[in-house]
Amino acid sequence: MRLAHSPLHFGLARSVERLAGRRFQFLFGLAFAIVITCGAIVQSVAAERVIEDATGRKVTIGSTDRIVTIGGDITEIVYALGAGDRIIARDTTSSYPPEANAKPDVGYMRALSAEGVLSVKPDLIIAVEGSGPKDAITLLESASVPIVIVPERRSGDSIIAKVRLIADILGETEKGDKIANDLATKFKALETAIARIPENERKKAVFVMSLNGGKPLAAGHNTAADSMIALAGGVNPMAAVEGYKPASDEALIAAAPEVVVMMNSQSVPDPDVVFDSPALRATPAARDKALVAMDGLYLLGFGPRTADAARDLAHALYPKLDLPEWPAAN
Incomplete structure (x- = not known):
């Protein structure tokens, strides 16, 4: 006996089929969304890194898409790692490479405003040790945006x-290894060349930050200039003092520098003006008009170009010294 399907039975069956189909689609879509969400969470967690910074703080790094860099060396390293496009703002000292100047300026590294830094909505702040003032750094450390303080040391x-630390922060370890290895090779080659200079033939080189009214502001111990003079094989005759200090006429005359090193970041120093200073007039450097002027960030930045700067300064101090050759810095 065959049962006839009435229109009512047929419609009910179709409704059940459509309901079952929609339910299946809903459940499939829900399952797919859960898989995607879980995958995103796993990727996010996997992307997070914990970095110990110069202060000993454990900093959890998540996204590095929007970075504020504080310190010319930090900015240079980020660009060298090919991540310059992630920088959304930088401090006033970050003037290299030239394209960094197009980024918004959050102020001088030692006179920062926490509100100003946070106003650009960064994912991450990377600041060199010594940035300040202390209150601003404390506020930044207490904010929800991670801040990593990078050690400021002055050696190869x-x-x-x-470089390796910042590469780890950015997830660019392979590029960081290459830059680090290249730098290690350069510093070793330079050190080998300078080791051939007898101790009694090392040039006494004094770094003069400025000549305010003819009074030199000279670099003593524990300064970037003192470290750079040492890297280049020179001797700082003002190393008995700490930091940058005004030097008396008597002190510089007694120091008897053979070379004066200055910055030419804003203008090129005039040897006639420099050596007309009473503090320098009677020195061996004045007798020979031995003045070396170099770009300030290049000379004192202690970033990826420092090996090049040290070699250039060594060449200025010892023109006849056989120094290693490598491609010129960009």
Whole structure:
């Protein structure tokens, strides 16, 4: 006996089929969304890195898409790692490479405003040790945006370590290794060349930050200039003092520098003006008009170009010294 399907039975069956189909689609879509969400969470967690910074703080790094860099060396390293496009703002000292100048300026590294830094909505702040003032850094450390304080040391090894640290922060370890290895090779070659200079033939080179009214502001111990003079094989005759200090006429005359090193970041120093200073007039450097002027950030930045700057300064101090050759810095 065959049962006839009435229109009512047929419509009910179709409704059940459509309901079942929609339910299946809903459940499938829900399952797919859950898989995607879980995958995103896993990727996000996997992307997070914990970095110990110069202050000993454990900083959890998530996104590095929007970075504020504080310190010319930090900015240079980020660009060298090919991540310059992630920088959304930088401090006033970050003037290299030239394209960094197009980024918004959040102020001088030692006179920062926490509100100003946070106003650009960064994912991450990377600041060199010594940035300040202290209250601003404390506020930034207490904000929800991670801030990593990078050690400020002044040696070849410390620059290499700084490159590796920033590469780890950005997830660019392979590029960081290449830059670090290249720097290690350069510093070693330069050190080998300078080791051939007898101690009694090392040039006494004094760094003069400025000549305010003819009074030199000279670099003593524990300064970037003192470290750079040492890297280039020179001797700083003002190393008995700490930091940058005004030097008396008597002190500089007694120091008897053979070379004066200055910055030409804003203008090129005039040897006639420099050596007309009473503090320098009677020095061996004045007798020979031995003045070396170099770009300030290049000379004192202690970033990826420091090996090049040290070699250039060594060449200025010792023109006849056989120094290693490598491609010129950009």
